[in-house]
Amino acid sequence: MATTAVLDRPVPNRPVPTGGLRDAHDVARLRVTAWRVIASEWVKFRSLRSTVVTIAIALVVIIGFGALAAGVVSGNVTRPAGPGGGAGGGGAFASNPTAVSLAGMTLAQIIVGILGVLAITGEYSSGMIRATLAAVPRRLPVLWAKVLVIGVSTFVVAVPASFGAFALGQTILGTGRNTTLSDPGVLRAVLGSAVYLAAIALLGLGLGALLRHTAGAIGTLFGLLMVAPGLLPLVLPKSWGDSIVPYLPSNAGESFSSVAPKAGMLSAGGGALVLAAWLVVLLGVSAWLLRRRDA
Amino acid sequence: MIVVDQVTKSYGATRAVNSLSFTVRPGVVTGFLGPNGAGKSTTMRMMMGLDRPDSGHVTIGGKAYVDHTAPLHEVGALLEAKAIHPGRSAYDHLLALALTNGIPRRRITEVLDLVGLTSVARKRAGAFSLGMGQRLGIAAALLGDPDVILLDEPVNGLDPEGILWIRTLLKDLAEEGRTVFVSSHLISEMALTAEHLVVVGRGRLIADTSVDELRRTVAGASVHVRTPDATRLGRLLVDDGVTVTSGPDPHELDVSGLDAATIGDRALAAGIPVHALVPHEVSLEDAFMQLTHDSVEYQPTSLATSEGLATTEGQAA
Incomplete structure (x- = not known):
């Protein structure tokens, strides 16, 4: 976002005498606590216009793409003819009404992942991180507070988005083609999608904390989520691919965010554990490095 | 602290x-x-x-x-x-x-x-x-x-x-x-x-x-003196805390530790003619450059150092 006008203000002629923090009551209260660091991280998160815009875009993508996919499948919207004409429609996809209504998740994961990345690389690129770590010299509370703020905020937005997209999608699909939350695996898939988004936001945060560089972290995130699942089966020997590919974050996530996991993939519980392990390892290494590295 | x-x-x-x-x-x-x-x-x-x-x-x-x-x-x-x-x-x-x-x-x-x-x-x-x-x-x-x-x-x-x-x-x-x-x-x-x-x-x-x-260190600046009888004036002035250095020109002296007025008065009392008496001010900038000269990380190839920098005292590095 371009800076339009440079503001300038005259300095006061002399320092304005101020009260300061000499009041014993005020001074006694001063200390760094975990909750205070969380409150600070929440202010940082909500005070950026980019946060609001990103979350709005994610909502539009989740609900809009779900509705669009449902429209295509139900025939209300005609999709372009010929090869490559949209990933939606036909085959297994059309027969899986839950997946149709959650079609927007694939793109939304990148958006929330970037949100997670920027929550920390934005501090490194602006130099704000030094002010942050000077205020909280123990450092780790900052990372844990970011995990909490990003994880909870994304989840709180993703739950209504996921259920909203599901409800709208099923309505568009219409009776006969649609499904309900009481059908087997459906509730888990809808809720699992929301959990998956929150997890990917944290994956972005972890990559950002590890690499401390916006472009590098977003590139890695994109590669891990979008490129690796398609590329690794092609380049690796089959036995390797079979044992590695299900453990990628996107495939691990898909096993609990879809109604029935694909053949060769992990079980829903296994997928959740694997994704959790990715986060624990990534954030653990980031935390260790945050303590060790010069800021 | x-x-x-x-x-x-x-x-x-x-x-x-x-x-x-x-x-x-x-x-x-x-x-x-x-x-x-x-x-x-x-x-x-x-x-x-x-x-x-x-x-x-x-x-x-x-x-x-x-x-x-x-x-x-x-x-x-x-x-x-x-x-x-x-x-x-x-x-x-x-x-x-x-x-x-x-x-x-x-x-x-x-x-x-x-x-x-x-x-x-x-x-x-x-x-x-x-x-x-x-x-x-x-x-x-x-x-x-x-x-x-x-x-x-x-x-x-x-x-x-x-x-x-x-x-x-x-x-x-x-x-x-x-x-x-x-x-x-x-x-x-x-x-x-x-x-x-x-x-x-x-x-x-x-x-x-x-x-x-x-x-104060810097203020111990020097005075440039031009006289036909440099040798005699030099001997006359040199004392505790006063340094006299002669340059390439036999008629010139650089005196530090005395101000221009004192040098002029003493020369007059001894009957030595003085043709020039130029106080050489050294600025804090010069002193700072002198102090840090050897430790400048990125030095231009020909750094114009001011002449007349008093002494080399305090040069640590």
Whole structure:
């Protein structure tokens, strides 16, 4: 976002005498606590216009793409003819009404992942991180507070988005083609999608904390989520691919965010554990490095 | 009180700070001087616990910075100009910092008033000029009403009015009994603001002195004398504390330790004709360049050194 006008203000002629923090009551209260660091991280998160815009875009993508996919499948919207004409429609996809209504998740994961990345690389690129770590010299509370703020905020937005997209999608699909939350695996898939988004936001945060560089972290995130699942089966020997590919974050996530996991993939519980392990390892290494590295 | 004790820090093969020791006392403004790349910023980052020394210790108020329970009330620092997310308002930037240490919101209003940013507090910091960014950085440094204030090149980007303002502010803060430590690569600026100086070059301590002392050393300037009877005048003048050096021209002398009037009077009394008597002033800048000359990291190939630099005393590195 371009800076339009440079503001300038005259300095006061002399320092304005101020009260300061000499009041014993005020001074006694001063200390760094975990909750205070969380409150600070929440202010940082909500005070950026980019946060609001990103979350709005994610909502539009989740609900809009779900509705669009449902429209295509139900025939209300005609999709372009010929090869490559949209990933939606036909085959297994059309027969899986839950997946149709959650079609927007694939793109939304990148958006929330970037949100997670920027929550920390934005501090490194602006130099704000030094002010942050000077205020909280123990450092780790900052990372844990970011995990909490990003994880909870994304989840709180993703739950209504996921259920909203599901409800709208099923309505568009219409009776006969649609499904309900009481059908087997459906509730888990809808809720699992929301959990998956929150997890990917944290994956972005972890990559950002590890690499401390916006472009590098977003590139890695994109590669891990979008490129690796398609590329690794092609380049690796089959036995390797079979044992590695299900453990990628996107495939691990898909096993609990879809109604029935694909053949060769992990079980829903296994997928959740694997994704959790990715986060624990990534954030653990980031935390260790945050303590060790010069800021 | 800041104590830097035998601190060494390298980045790869570059030794940024080399067994550096000094103490910064409360109640006066202490200037931290050195050419670019002398290790000033690295030293300040180590004071704030941001960079870890390879060896040695830094304590502030008797403890390592990380061991303070309310660090912002202990130390306030401005380490970089405009280290603010461009999309965040000045108020929210300060609020995020204040919340971590439990600093009341009223204090945010106070420091915004103090630096004159109240009317733009809700504007995105990306639209701030460099000078305003500096002032927001100073507001952040003062947020916790700290006992120790560290400012890295605070006058960069400020207009003359702003520079005057910050000088007064720093002196006032020191008068209140705080420890004020300000880095600069301009001795002229420090001479006006600071009482005490810590001079570094290539990561080593070059001088730990007061501005007055430095000025006195420098004031021992020389007088250039032209006389047809140089030998006799030289013998007449040379004494304790007076040095006489003769140049390539047999009729010229450089005298240090006596002022021009005294030299003229003595020459007259001895009946020695004097054709020229030129006092040679040495500026603080010259003294600083002399001090740090050998430790300038990035030196132009032909650095024009001023002639007439008194002596080579104090040349450590």
